[in-house]
Amino acid sequence: MRSAFGCCLGLIAWLACAAHVGAVDSPGSGRATARPRPNVLFIAIDDQNDWIGHLGGHPLAKTPHLDRLAARGTTFLNAHCQAPLCNPSRTSLLVGLRPTTTGIYGLAPWFRDVPAFKKRVTLPQQFRGEGYRTLTAGKIFHGGAGGPRGRTEEFESWGPGGGIGAKPSAKLIGETPMGNHPAMDWGLFPHRDEDKGDYQVASWAIEQLRSAPKDEPFFLAAGFFLPHVPCYATQQWFDLYPDDDRVLPVMRDDDRDDTPRFAWYLHWNLPEPRLKWLREANQWRNLARSYLACTSFVDAQIGRVLVALEETGLAENTIVVVWGDHGWHIGEKSITGKNSLWDDGTRVPLIFAGPGVSKGGRVTQPAELLDIYPTLVELCGLPPRDDLEGISLGPQLREAAAPRARPAITSHNQGNHSVRSERWRYIRYADGSEELYDHLVDAHEWVNLASDPGQTAVLEEHRRWLPKIDLPPAPGSAQRVLTYDATRDEATWEGRVVTRTDAIPE
């Protein structure tokens, strides 16, 4: 599918980059060791929060392979999604623009259906245009990526779709509130790991690494489904975790008391069960343990791919990046799932390793998934673009303590934004209500300081980072879309008006 013109450009870029990389590799030696442009192994994990060993989000989380990757590269301890939901988060990362710039906030639309983005060059297309082979399996884009024909415009080569794979004949946890959604399920279920979508995605990625042509760089994308619900795992993964309350997250029952009512509007009526139901149905521990078990299972699949990368000798010249698309609550602030602007909803794993990346770097400054695009462009020596809203993490990948000029911004529908600096989280909702948390003393964001007169300067400093562009939902927006009419003080959630006196759905 690649044009001769694209290959030609790729060759020119290769020559330019090889000379550049060689110069970096041997400073002052006077002898450039030309090395082909690095490959990219681009790994996504769906709904993976910070319950990753080295991120410290859960003291029992076992992710030895991701921890080893972090040790051989650089990990971002304060990385955040741009939207706490699959489609807007992934669209933002792949097109290089904030959700507030695209207006894509819901599970629909597919961004190619929005006229402004029909021809937008995505991250994989940028690599393809520079002579890379682009391959993908599992979930990278949300949805069908334009169907069997349209999707080859996004990636040249498509492997297995991944997803749930083997599943029980009926839900394991019984009926769940707010619609009994089939995905709201989890637990121990006897099956073969080989029959899981994620196992097949990893096997396909391994095969691509083993058969990769030596003379052409690749951009290989593997998107893992778990620990997205339904979180089913086999016994060996459950055995990694105790069947007692140590698997539960640290939380406070009164945590929501000092948060604005508008915070509920962001996840007003959803199939994800709330803490009240989890407790009543005796499912909280089972959910936490299932999520942990699935996290370890996915870690093992990524480990299989990383071992193949070593065995094929490709690790030396391959940039690996692992990212999660947004966080996931497991009872914290009384909810499960995504769609929040707190750390549980926005914090994600983000790890880089490979040529040009320092070993053992641990970055505490904020980072955005939006930064992945310009970072990979820089690391691979592609021509820089001036129409990306992220900034390259190159400085932090070379030196973890390198300064960064701005915080991480997360938006969930128009007017609702979080600003995460190295120390603080500031949130502003569409009705003007606010939250402020001091991570120096309050890692769980329990104490809202927004009304503290002593924090005026901190509030001012963070308010100035609120997005200047803040578009209403793009045409075709649907599913988890929230709008707000300030003159009537009315929110509209998925087409239904919510007023100040409506009871919070449980």
Ligand SMILES: [Ca+2]
């Ligand atoms: Ca997701």
Ligand SMILES: [Ca+2]
């Ligand atoms: Ca609180």
